[in-house]
Amino acid sequence: MADAEVLRLPAPAKLNLMLRIVGRRDDGYHLLQTVFQFIDRYDWITLHRRTDGLIRLLTPLPGVPEDQDLTVKTAHLLRRFTGVRYGVDIEIEKNLPMGGGLGGGSSDAATVLLGLNALWKTHLPLRDLMGLGLQLGADVPVFVNGRSAWAEGVGEVLAPFDPPEPWYVVVVPACHVATAQIFSAPGLTRNNKPIKITDFLAGQQENHCLPVVSELYPEVRAALCSLGQFARAKLTGTGACVFAAFPDEAGARAAAVALESNWSVFVARGRNRSALHQALKLA
Ligand SMILES: C[C@](O)(CO)[C@H](O)COP(=O)(O)OP(=O)(O)OC[C@H]1O[C@@H](n2ccc(N)nc2=O)[C@H](O)[C@@H]1O
Numbered sequence: 256m257a258d259a260e261v262l263r264l265p266a267p268a269k270l271n272l273m274l275r276i277v278g279r280r281d282d283g284y285h286l287l288q289t290v291f292q293f294i295d296r297y298d299w300i301t302l303h304r305r306t307d308g309l310i311r312l313l314t315p316l317p318g319v320p321e322d323q324d325l326t327v328k329t330a331h332l333l334r335r336f337t338g339v340r341y342g343v344d345i346e347i348e349k350n351l352p353m354g355g356g357l358g359g360g361s362s363d364a365a366t367v368l369l370g371l372n373a374l375w376k377t378h379l380p381l382r383d384l385m386g387l388g389l390q391l392g393a394d395v396p397v398f399v400n401g402r403s404a405w406a407e408g409v410g411e412v413l414a415p416f417d418p419p420e421p422w423y424v425v426v427v428p429a430c431h432v433a434t435a436q437i438f439s440a441p442g443l444t445r446n447n448k449p450i451k452i453t454d455f456l457a458g459q460q461e462n463h464c465l466p467v468v469s470e471l472y473p474e475v476r477a478a479l480c481s482l483g484q485f486a487r488a489k490l491t492g493t494g495a496c497v498f499a500a501f502p503d504e505a506g507a508r509a510a511a512v513a514l515e516s517n518w519s520v521f522v523a524r525g526r527n528r529s530a531l532h533q534a535l536k537l538a
């Protein structure tokens with residue numbers, strides 16, 4: 256990998272195992288407490304190094320102009336920050352639903368940051384890459400850091416935390432939730448009491464976005480109800496996806512089979528180390 260010209264790397268999804276809103280900053284961003292865990296479901300990003308400095312996306316996503324795609328923005332940001340003269344052709348194999356609360360766009364951005372840092376031989380430390388990532392989105396630093404985490408601030412103050420790694424059933428409702436719409440909703444509660452990790456482990460695992468998302472998106476409400484027949488069903492991030500944990504693969508697959516006639520659904524394993532870090536031998 257030392258002088259590779261092409262890299263194909265995974266961009267894993269995340270789940271928010273709980274999400275508390277405990278305040279709001281002057282710039283409007285919300286102060287959160289959340290637990291991030293990765294799952295073994297990925298987008299795949301291929302990076303072809305160019306010597307002429309051009310940055311191109313070979314696989315534009317429906318509805319996302321090329322210059323707005325987070326992978327393209329990331330490559331430009333790293334090029335500006337380092338002054339490197341290389342460019343890149345980017346290919347995205349999209350498996351993660353957009354606007355699903357699985358962090359797909361943020362994870363794609365983190366994969367481009369770490370991948371180009373190797374391919375362009377810029378060798379920035381993870382700390383600098385996390386700082387750059389935060390300029391792209393509140394969820395990017397955890398993907399750059401590559402460890403499951405207890406997170407505070409706007410999601411960027413990360414403390415390592417290894418929850419159990421169960422099997423999950425994830426239901427993907429046929430709607431996209433815009434994160435900004437949920438965070439600007441008048442009905443959102445913004446002054447909830449902060450909790451400790453011990454409270455989380457004792458079962459305090461609510462998502463404070465859930466009441467607003469359920470009200471605005473009946474599909475999400477129905478998905479929670481269907482999945483809730485099998486296990487405690489939760490919302491990830493601001494949705495739209497909902498998930499539930501199962502102690503073993505057989506239980507998860509049985510629930511998924513029962514749900515799949517009515518829902519788009521997949522089974523994935525919780526992972527406390529990012530597959531991206533494993534692929535780059537950082538883990
Ligand atoms: C809800 C989470 O998915 C939990 O993991 C994330 O905090 C969202 O992270 P993200 O998608 O990377 O969010 P960003 O792209 O930074 O922000 C999208 C919009 O959501 C709102 N936003 C986001 C994060 C946050 N802590 N407070 C906010 O108010 C802001 O209005 C922002 O304009």
Ligand SMILES: Nc1ncnc2c1ncn2[C@@H]1O[C@H](COP(=O)(O)OP(=O)(O)OP(=O)(O)O)[C@@H](O)[C@H]1O
Nearest residue numbers: 324325353354355356357358359360361363394492
């Ligand atoms: N490479 C990308 N992949 C996905 N979405 C992108 C990308 N680049 C830009 N976007 C834009 O970002 C929006 C949010 O995408 P994403 O899939 O990350 O949502 P999400 O899973 O709800 O994220 P989060 O959990 O971080 O809120 C998309 O609707 C799209 O307009």
